[in-house]
Amino acid sequence: MRLSVTAMENGITKVSLSGRLDVQSALEIDDEFTKIAKENKNLLVDLSDVTFIASLGIRTLVVGAKATSNNGGKMVLLNPQPNVEQVLRTSHIDTVMPITHDAATVAEMFGR
Amino acid sequence: MPQSSQRQKQGHWERAFKANVSDIASAASWIESIATSAGFADKQAFSMQVCLEELMSNIVRHGKEPSGSHSSWPSGSGSDHLTIAIAIDANADRITMIVEDNARPFDLGKAIAKKIDQPLDQLEPGGLGIHLIKSFSSAMEYQRTEQGNRVTVEFNG
Numbered sequence A: 001m002r003l004s005v006t007a008m009e010n011g012i013t014k015v016s017l018s019g020r021l022d023v024q025s026a027l028e029i030d031d032e033f034t035k036i037a038k039e040n041k042n043l044l045v046d047l048s049d050v051t052f053i054a055s056l057g058i059r060t061l062v063v064g065a066k067a068t069s070n071n072g073g074k075m076v077l078l079n080p081q082p083n084v085e086q087v088l089r090t091s092h093i094d095t096v097m098p099i100t101h102d103a104a105t106v107a108e109m110f111g112r
Numbered sequence B: 001m002p003q004s005s006q007r008q009k010q011g012h013w014e015r016a017f018k019a020n021v022s023d024i025a026s027a028a029s030w031i032e033s034i035a036t037s038a039g040f041a042d043k044q045a046f047s048m049q050v051c052l053e054e055l056m057s058n059i060v061r062h063g064k065e066p067s068g069s070h071s072s073w074p075s076g077s078g079s080d081h082l083t084i085a086i087a088i089d090a091n092a093d094r095i096t097m098i099v100e101d102n103a104r105p106f107d108l109g110k111a112i113a114k115k116i117d118q119p120l121d122q123l124e125p126g127g128l129g130i131h132l133i134k135s136f137s138s139a140m141e142y143q144r145t146e147q148g149n150r151v152t153v154e155f156n157g
Helices: A023-039 A055-070 A082-090 A103-109 B021-038 B042-062 B129-136
Strands: A002-007 A012-021 A042-053 A074-078 B011-020 B078-090 B094-101 B139-144 B149-156
Touching: A002 A023, A012 A023, A023 A055, A023 B021, A023 B042, A042 A055, A042 A082, A042 B042, A055 A074, A055 B042, A074 A103, A082 B042, A082 B129, B011 B021, B011 B042, B021 B042, B021 B078, B042 B078, B042 B094, B042 B129, B042 B149
Parallel strands: A012 A042, A042 A074
Antiparallel strands: A002 A012, B011 B078, B078 B094, B094 B149, B139 B149
């Protein structure tokens, strides 16, 4: 799994994940992802290139979202593929972090 | 990926894996190659991988510990003395996946299917696996065996 970080406008940080967010990858990126979430208040997680996710991957996202929330910030998930989105919505993760396919409205979602 | 309109091939496949993290990835690749060669629909192949990852990671994480205790992920790669045997049967309208282990007894049928139902600040991360297995399969059955556990999950076409 690849992870890259881009500073966007308006104080939003984009984390792009790529590959399978399976058990192995979740355990591998956990520390780095949590560190990024602790250091950045508003986190946009681009899931466009994530082809698989299950409960451990969701756990990684929830831990990150809790870290941004503790800083008074927010995490938003961008562009999950249909199978990945089904896992996310089945878990009801969308009740604690928004999922969007519209990059144009992202700033608004962060209240920017 | 195969087209969903393609007729699915019938067949039987089986393979044994160790209860460690790298073998969970190997099992996922194995399922993917079967799905491609047998023409499983993308949705079925994905659902099988979700269920298999949850079943195997449950064994890796909890298979060794005494009943009732909590454990985090093993600091090593898992428990190599635990074996996970997977058998897959496909016919025209259904795929059956049987996962057998020699781990401590754990009745998956009676386990709580947790989902996210609390605000973020009160949420304990993790524990969504059973809910995902039940949601991504059309049927699930648990049996205690002499050696350990057998879970049968079905996927309708």
